[in-house]
Structure formats: C-alpha cells, structure tokens
Amino acid sequence: MLAHKRIAGRFNGFAQEALVLFRRLAESQPEVYWRDLAxxxxxxxxxxxxxxxxxxxxASATEALEILRRTLGGGHPDVATALSNCAGINRTLGYxxxxxxxxxxxxxxxxxxxxxxxxxxxxxxxxxx
Numbered sequence: 001m002l003a004h005k006r007i008a009g010r011f012n013g014f015a016q017e018a019l020v021l022f023r024r025l026a027e028s029q030p031e032v033y034w035r036d037l038a039x040x041x042x043x044x045x046x047x048x049x050x051x052x053x054x055x056x057x058x059a060s061a062t063e064a065l066e067i068l069r070r071t072l073g074g075g076h077p078d079v080a081t082a083l084s085n086c087a088g089i090n091r092t093l094g095y096x097x098x099x100x101x102x103x104x105x106x107x108x109x110x111x112x113x114x115x116x117x118x119x120x121x122x123x124x125x126x127x128x129x
Contacts, residue, residue, distance in 0.1 A: 015044050030071075038067040038078075042085060049089060058089045 022040050025033040045060035065082035072079055087102035 011047070015040075015047065019044065026067075034067055034071050038064045038071075038082075041067070042082065045085065045089070049092070054089060054093050058086065058093065061085045061089055 018040060019037075022033060022037040026037040041060045041064035045057040045064065048054075048057035048060060061082065065079065065086055068076065068079045068082050083102045087099040090096075090102065091099035
C-alpha cells in the first residue's frame with residue numbers, strides 16, 4: 001500500500017507540472033493548445049476522483065468544461081461528455097441538484113449529434129438511472 005501512495009504522489013507531481021506547462025502553452029497559443037489542456041484537466045480529474053479527492057476532481061472537471069464551452073460552444077459532444085463528468089462527480093459528492101441539472105444538458109447536447117456519435121446519448125441515459 002505504501003508503494004501505491006508513493007507512486008500516486010509522484011504521478012500527481014508530474015500531472016501538476018504538466019498542467020503548469022499546458023496552461024502556459026494555452027495562454028501563448030490558445031488555438032493550438034486549448035484542447036490539450038482541457039483533455040489533461042479532464043484526465044487529471046478522473047485520477048483525482050479515483051484517489052477520493054472529489055472536490056479537487058470537480059474543480060479540474062469544471063475547468064475543462066469551461067474551456068470546452070468557450071472554445072467549442074455548448075452544443076458540441078465534447079461539452080456533453082464534460083457535463084456528464086461534472087455531473088458524476090457532483091452526484092458522488094452528494095450535490096444531487098447540480099448533477100440532475102447537468103445530466104439532462106449533457107444528454108441534450110449529445111442528442112444533437114446522435115447521427116455521428118450515438119454512444120454518447122446511451123452513456124448519459126445509463127447514468128441517469
């Protein structure tokens with residue numbers, strides 16, 4: 001167990017260094033690096049969630065969602081996925097009102113693109129219950 005904690009600690013350090021680097025890159029060339037930053041934040045939120053660091057996971061997932069909304073617009077399937085991620089974390093934290101609000105918005109956004117990516121709406125529907 002101690003080895004796992006050491007590995008997790010080292011990984012968190014690497015992830016935080018990568019976030020600093022990608023934030024700088026995204027500030028200097030947003031048209032090139034914004035999506036990489038959003039992906040990194042989303043992946044990091046999943047790691048934080050698995051480690052039980054739920055409030056940090058929600059902050060990372062929310063930042064990823066805001067980047068995607070700002071750059072892709074609200075109707076993009078990646079925004080739907082990010083909404084679903086935030087809703088899942090909110091649900092785990094017991095913030096049911098926020099989760100209930102985010103799941104349907106994610107499903108609506110995903111439903112706009114059902115012809116291209118049908119799995120998105122199915123995944124959101126399964127999370128609703």
